[in-house]
Amino acid sequence: MSAAGTTVEVRDLCVALDRRPVLAGVGLSASGGEWLAVVGPNGAGKSTLLRAMMGLLESEGEVLVGGVPARTLKPRRRARLMAYAPQTPLMPASLTVFEYTLLGRTPYISHLGRESRHDREVTGAVLERLDLAELAGRTLGRLSGGERQRVVLARALVQQAPVLLLDEPTTALDLGHQQQVLELVDRLRLADGLTVVTTIHDLGLAGQYADSMLLIADGRTVASGPVREVLTEPLLARHFGARVRVTEDPTGRPLVNLIRPTPPV
Amino acid sequence: MALAVALAVLLVCVLAGLMTGAAGIPAKGVVLELADLLPFVSVDSGLSPVEQGLLYQLRMPRVVLAAIVGGLLALAGAGYQGVFRNPLADPYLLGAAAGAGFTATLVIVLVQADGLVPLAAFAGAVGGVMLAYGLGNTAGRGGGTATLVLAGVAVASFLSALQAFVQQIRVEQLQRIYAWILGGIGGDWSQVWLIAPYALVSIGVMLAHGRLLDVLSVGDDEATSLGVSAARVRLVILCAASLATASAVAVSGLIGFVGIVVPHIARRLAGGSYRVVLPLSLIGGAAFLVLADMVARTVLAPAELPIGVVTAFIGAPFFVGVLRATRAVEP
Numbered sequence A: 001m002s003a004a005g006t007t008v009e010v011r012d013l014c015v016a017l018d019r020r021p022v023l024a025g026v027g028l029s030a031s032g033g034e035w036l037a038v039v040g041p042n043g044a045g046k047s048t049l050l051r052a053m054m055g056l057l058e059s060e061g062e063v064l065v066g067g068v069p070a071r072t073l074k075p076r077r078r079a080r081l082m083a084y085a086p087q088t089p090l091m092p093a094s095l096t097v098f099e100y101t102l103l104g105r106t107p108y109i110s111h112l113g114r115e116s117r118h119d120r121e122v123t124g125a126v127l128e129r130l131d132l133a134e135l136a137g138r139t140l141g142r143l144s145g146g147e148r149q150r151v152v153l154a155r156a157l158v159q160q161a162p163v164l165l166l167d168e169p170t171t172a173l174d175l176g177h178q179q180q181v182l183e184l185v186d187r188l189r190l191a192d193g194l195t196v197v198t199t200i201h202d203l204g205l206a207g208q209y210a211d212s213m214l215l216i217a218d219g220r221t222v223a224s225g226p227v228r229e230v231l232t233e234p235l236l237a238r239h240f241g242a243r244v245r246v247t248e249d250p251t252g253r254p255l256v257n258l259i260r261p262t263p264p265v
Numbered sequence B: 001m002a003l004a005v006a007l008a009v010l011l012v013c014v015l016a017g018l019m020t021g022a023a024g025i026p027a028k029g030v031v032l033e034l035a036d037l038l039p040f041v042s043v044d045s046g047l048s049p050v051e052q053g054l055l056y057q058l059r060m061p062r063v064v065l066a067a068i069v070g071g072l073l074a075l076a077g078a079g080y081q082g083v084f085r086n087p088l089a090d091p092y093l094l095g096a097a098a099g100a101g102f103t104a105t106l107v108i109v110l111v112q113a114d115g116l117v118p119l120a121a122f123a124g125a126v127g128g129v130m131l132a133y134g135l136g137n138t139a140g141r142g143g144g145t146a147t148l149v150l151a152g153v154a155v156a157s158f159l160s161a162l163q164a165f166v167q168q169i170r171v172e173q174l175q176r177i178y179a180w181i182l183g184g185i186g187g188d189w190s191q192v193w194l195i196a197p198y199a200l201v202s203i204g205v206m207l208a209h210g211r212l213l214d215v216l217s218v219g220d221d222e223a224t225s226l227g228v229s230a231a232r233v234r235l236v237i238l239c240a241a242s243l244a245t246a247s248a249v250a251v252s253g254l255i256g257f258v259g260i261v262v263p264h265i266a267r268r269l270a271g272g273s274y275r276v277v278l279p280l281s282l283i284g285g286a287a288f289l290v291l292a293d294m295v296a297r298t299v300l301a302p303a304e305l306p307i308g309v310v311t312a313f314i315g316a317p318f319f320v321g322v323l324r325a326t327r328a329v330e331p
């Protein structure tokens, strides 16, 4: 894949929605091959952060992709550098999985042009990789929630961008498919040097896969750094209002367990 | 595949349309006459000069005009549905019908020059849409599609009120006004030439944007993240579709049903990609209206039914039939 090892950097990002500040001075940095998990309670501003990085919202501050300010990039150029999968994608019920995934090749197709054979091959290969090949001819209206989520991921991967922004890529997936999707993203970023930024609610999964973590609450950065420094009992208690126990697994990665306030009798 | 079938259907409809009519022209003569038009083919049709005149000056322009109007309306409908991401959007959604109705009534009542009605209707349709678009964009910041539709509703009811007002000034013209509103394919070559340039431009633009309409269908955010400006695609399609609607309205009045039903059937039969839905709607709409016009001028011959009545009358049952048939196929 192209331009592997692209760094994304966000400096002092501020976003206001309906004149209400939703993000205030958030910053992050992730280099090629790195996986950054953005965590925080509901409404913290995680999705807003990804959307602003993608240039979908008006924002103040800077987003640098490979050292270049994202707002100076032409739309197609930016689309070749960054791919984005939204939390609640719109999926027209009568498009087929293949047609939908193929749309991810848009940044490589001239404005009124059509896809090349290469575009179709890339699409086929990604569907294969995501275990979706048998569904290629199925319409989106006839997929399960988890299948839809994988199809959205496929569309983003087909874009072959070195930076991948995924908003809650695993929420609708069963245990096996969560693991499968995260393993796939993990392999891609290690093999191709992709920079991965995901928002994710499952702190256990985040702890297992991410290298670094950004914890935001109320639109502000409250902690960032290596996973072990962010996934701590006091921080989680303060910002999620949750009682958890954080232990270490044999490889040194944090394990997060919920504890019932009143232990079962 | 679906396109080939649709083209064959259109061909059959056109042939049928040319063969039927008040004056009986031998069917075989019509076929031979058409064969004669093909390059490198020369046959004697055996039609008399009068019959030839009838065929070339009356039936043929009428069939051609019906095909163009039907194709334009269905294509415009498909375009509007793509822009608004709503299968129930129709070509008249943004005030094209009300605008055309108003200006056509104005001309019928005040100027009483029939030759001016198409131009007036065209201008009215374009004006209505522009008014709705302007209002929708200034009223709602960001110009969401919902605001646009609401602006269309406001503009349409305002212009309809104006139209009703003007029409009440000259009640004796009521029948002509209604005849225009209910739609009819007039049919001489001058009308064909009048709208052909606009038809060609709008058809070309719309068909070229099939893939981008697919991109638009996955959402503005995702279109943007794929490097496509959703607002620009939307504007281009709206312009082209409105041009198509205005051209159709100019020569045929208000013909309902085609713009919603035909794209819907196309989607049912050939899937949701606009790259197929657009050309299929164009061809299907043409075939449908040629057929409807044939019915309109033969059922009560020598009197004619308004074509808008016919489209609803044969369109509705047909539509229900398609809905039932395709649902039966789905698991």
Ligand SMILES: Nc1ncnc2c1ncn2[C@@H]1O[C@H](COP(=O)(O)OP(=O)(O)OP(=O)(O)O)[C@@H](O)[C@H]1O
Binding pocket: A017, A018, A022, A040, A041, A042, A043, A044, A045, A046, A047, A048, A049, A087
């Ligand atoms: N279009 C909007 N206009 C105004 N406020 C908005 C808009 N979209 C989101 N917000 C607000 O911005 C805040 C951040 O929303 P965001 O979607 O970024 O949260 P999130 O961290 O992704 O939450 P979740 O975990 O539930 O997905 C929320 O308080 C939300 O209510």
Ligand SMILES: [Mg+2]
Binding pocket: A046, A047, A048, A087, A167, A199
């Ligand atoms: Mg979110």
